[in-house]
Amino acid sequence: MISRKITRLFFPLLLATWDGSSAADPRTTNDGVYTEDQADVGEILYAQHCLLCHDKKYFRPVLKRWEGQPIGILYTVMMTSMPESNPGFLTEKEYVDILAYILSLSRYAHGDTELDYKNGALNELTVEARQRR
Numbered sequence: 001m002i003s004r005k006i007t008r009l010f011f012p013l014l015l016a017t018w019d020g021s022s023a024a025d026p027r028t029t030n031d032g033v034y035t036e037d038q039a040d041v042g043e044i045l046y047a048q049h050c051l052l053c054h055d056k057k058y059f060r061p062v063l064k065r066w067e068g069q070p071i072g073i074l075y076t077v078m079m080t081s082m083p084e085s086n087p088g089f090l091t092e093k094e095y096v097d098i099l100a101y102i103l104s105l106s107r108y109a110h111g112d113t114e115l116d117y118k119n120g121a122l123n124e125l126t127v128e129a130r131q132r133r
Contacts, residue, residue: 032111042101
């Protein structure tokens with residue numbers, strides 16, 4: 001009887017304070033976080049809007065400098081400063097597709113789920129040194 005009362009009192013409190021995160025390791029760029037199709041779309045956009053200033057080898061050292069950081073920060077930098085001639089010109093989806101292509105250029109493995117930019121998802125994804133296979 002007492003344990004049932006305690007459960008009724010504390011269970012709602014527990015649920016209210018639980019943020020849904022787990023103790024598991026956070027997702028990284030090595031977890032197959034984009035699809036091959038998404039990178040293909042990003043490649044077309046990259047050729048149209050990025051290649052003039054950034055050749056295909058440009059981002060490997062850039063991603064290396066971002067190791068340990070959320071990829072959401074890089075995404076925000078891209079959205080607010082690129083293309084240099086018209087920052088913010090592309091849609092959020094187009095920027096994330098380009099980011100998927102950048103990951104593919106940097107030889108990160110693709111997966112079954114598109115790189116997601118909604119609801120801060122990119123802030124939960126850490127740039128990590130690419131695992132060699």
